[in-house]
Amino acid sequence: MTEAHHAARANRPPARVVLDWAEAAVANPILAYGAILVLQLRVIWNVWRYKDLTPGDTSFYFLDAAGWTHGLHDNVIYYPLYTDIWGTLHAVLGDVYASGMVNRVGIIFAATGLMLAVMRSLLGPAMGLLxxxxxxxxxxxFNxxxxVHLFGLLPMLIAVLVVARRPGREAMGIALATLAAGAVLARNELILGALIVAVAILFREFRARGEDRTTIWVYLRAYGLPLVIAFLLVGAAYWRSHIQGHDVQAFLRAKHTTNLCEAYAVNYQQRHPTRFLGNPFTGCAPLMQHDFGRPMPTFFQATSANPRAMAGFVAWNGRxxxxGLQLGLFGATATGDNPTYFPVQNHRSxxxxxxxxxxxxxxxxxxLVIREREQWLREWPxxxxxxxVLSAVAATSLFVALTQRPQPDYMYGLIVGVMxxxxxxxxxxxxxxxxxxxxxxxxxGLTAVLILALPSYYGSGPRPLRDGVKRLRVVRSALQRPGSVxxxxxxxxxxxxxxxxxxxxxxACRSITWSALTTQVSARESLAQVLASSRASAIYAEGPVENDPTLLRLLAPSQRFGWRQIATGSGSGGPWRILVPVRGG
Incomplete structure (x- = not known):
């Protein structure tokens, strides 16, 4: 560096010094990735103290994760890479809540890191960071x-990142294989993105056919090798799957028809709240039977049977x-419409x-971009x-939003594209x-201020599912026996x-609600007899159930009803107790 250059640097205005330092800071990968991950940690701080286990579908994913923990078995239909990672964590940590939380936080950080890598490649360090x-x-x-839906975004981001960093034939082959494997291992709808990328590759290679003399070995190395690796990964998941053969098709169909049934019922209930008053998740089959002549039709069967009804379904999702985009981009909606299955913040100005x-x-x-189109055309290669690839994953998300429901976690690819x-x-x-x-x-400056001043999203609240799992450890072995209730x-x-x-x-045990059980009690059949006929292995009573006089009769000192209490306490949901049969405890 010359003496004149040193003098010029020394004589820079203070504002220029600050700007140069900031540009160097955002360009430094260690500083940029470190800052964004610290900010992410700041936002989700205490999630491990206040967030409950997720009920519903995630608990069923845990069944497959536990299968991987105890026998290296997975389910090729239900996102085996996701459950295999969770199962590995569960094997190491040995705790349901800890493994689930580490899995969740790991997915959040992986998505954030990949997002920064993608945006830095597409937009540059400063705009990418913002x-x-x-x-x-x-x-x-993050909440x-x-x-599993955020996990499904990871292969999309990897595919975009590969071609953004090294555009070319090999990168397109890796992106195609990533989406194809991800369609089985992470999110089934990625198959549409893989097909779009495959068509783009064919079109590109067809146009370039007369311009270069590419040998078959080049194509095999660029496209064949990544696809073979993807095939081997999928084959390994199938090899360890407890669902194989003809059962795969049956499970895929059941998964698709159940999703459509629930999505259509929620959609219909929003459009016609007085016509359908039932539970859209447990009572959707009669509605589908009425509208389409089948209790569980596929999308194409429903469209063929009643195209007008399906057009209304898709049109409402379009509305x-x-x-959905406002919720995904700003965390709330300006309308009164709810694009998800759960409560959201509506009517936010x-x-x-x-x-x-x-x-x-x-x-x-x-x-302005259109005015600069000549520059963009020069940079197209x-x-x-x-x-x-980004357009392919965005189109995939748009298709899912219109045919299922436009909630943000179904539209991650589209939201990333909009950003x-x-x-x-x-x-x-x-x-x-x-x-x-x-x-x-x-x-x-913005990143630093947020790291220093932004409060955590999470605060103290009840965790009934996590507490229940922890309390019921005393009867876990009994509830893991075949036929346990x-x-x-x-x-x-x-x-x-x-x-x-x-x-x-x-x-896994089978569950019966206390309210369903007590409705069977009558003058001819006592509670003890109902419990015996249900083959109940344990009773977990909390809140209103704990104070039910019918339950309290089971606690007679003489144990003449055949049940005894083995654990009790009080938590955020009130007093709780666990009872087991006298002979089955």
Whole structure:
């Protein structure tokens, strides 16, 4: 470095020194990734103290995870890579809650790290950091209902990252194989993204056929080898799967028809709240029978039987897209529509304001991008493959949103695409306004302020499922016996308790609710007789059930009803107790 150069650096204005330092900071991978992961940790701090186990579907995924823990068995239908990782963690940690929480936090951090890698590759260090700060702050990306959905985003991000870093034939082959394998191992709908990428590859190779003399070995190395590796991974999952042969098709069909049944019923209930008053999850089959002539039709069967009804279903999902995107981009909706299966923040004016700002910035930025189209066309060989793959995963998410439900965790690919486009448009605007030079300093300052000042999202609250699993450890061995039955209340639900207490998918108890059991008590059949006929192995009583006079009669000192109490206490849900049969304890 010359003496003149040293003098020029020494005479820089203070503002220029700050801007140069900020640009160097965001360009440094260690600082950038470290900062964004610290911010993510800040946002989710104490999640391991206050977040409950997830009921419903996730508890069934744990059955397959436990199968991997105790026998290296998985289920090729239900995302085996996800359950195998969870099962490995469970084998190491030996605790249901700890393994589930480590799995969840690991997925969140993996998604955040990959998001930063993708956005840095597409948008540059400064804008990439800002976009991922936006991502980190959104509850749908960390306060997960089902973390398997965020896990399904990982192969999408890997595919985009590969072609963004090294655009070319080999990268496209790896991206195709990643999406194809991910369709079995992580999220089934990725098969659509893989097909779109495959068509793009065929089109590209067909056009290039006359321009170069590529040998068959080049194609085999670029596309064949990654696909063979993907096939071997899928084959390994199938080899260890307890679902094989003709059962695979039956399970796939049952999975698809159940999803459609529930999605259609929720959709129909939103459109016609007075016509369908039942539970859309447990009572959807009669509605499907009425509208389509089958209790559990496939999407194509339903469309063939009643195209008007299915058009209404898809059209309503299209209407909900606005709310779904607002929820995914801003954490709330400006409308009164709920695009998910769970309560969300509706009628938030800030969601409308932010939507208008984002839409305006994107439209203005797109005008500038179109004006610079010659530059973009020159950069297409470098940027084109990443745009193709990102468009493929966005199209996949859009298809799922319209045919299932437009909730954010079904639209991760589309939301990532919108964020990337917002970054491109904002960068174009800043260059036009000559404000791009301060972008790095703004990114560094905002990230630092958020790390220092942002409170954690999580606070103290009840964890009935986690508490129930912990308390029922005293009878876990009894509940893992074939034919075992757990009597429990409605919160937490007994089925989820049984699943999290299971040894594996073959040794899980069956649950009966206390309310369903007591309705069978009559003048001819006592509670003790009902319990005996149900083959109950244990009773977990908490809250209202714990104070039920019928239950209290079982605690007679003489144990003449055949039950005894083995554990009791008090928690956030009130007093609780566990009873077992006198001879079965």
């Amino acid at each position: 976009i991922v700060v936006w991502w980190v702050l959104l509850p749908p990306n 997960l209902v089902y973390d 909900l897209m606005e709310s 800030y969601a409308l304001v932010l939507s208008v700002i984002l839409l305006g910035a994107m439209l203005a930025g797109l005008v 470098r940027r084109g493959p990443a745009i193709i 990337a486009l917002a970054g491109v448009c904002t960068a174009a605007l800043l260059r036009q306004l000559r404000g791009y030079s301060v972008l790095a300093a703004f990114a560094v 757990l009597i429990a209340g409605d919160n937490p639900d007994g089925t989820s308790l049984c699943n999290y207490l299971a040894y594996d998918f073959t040794r």
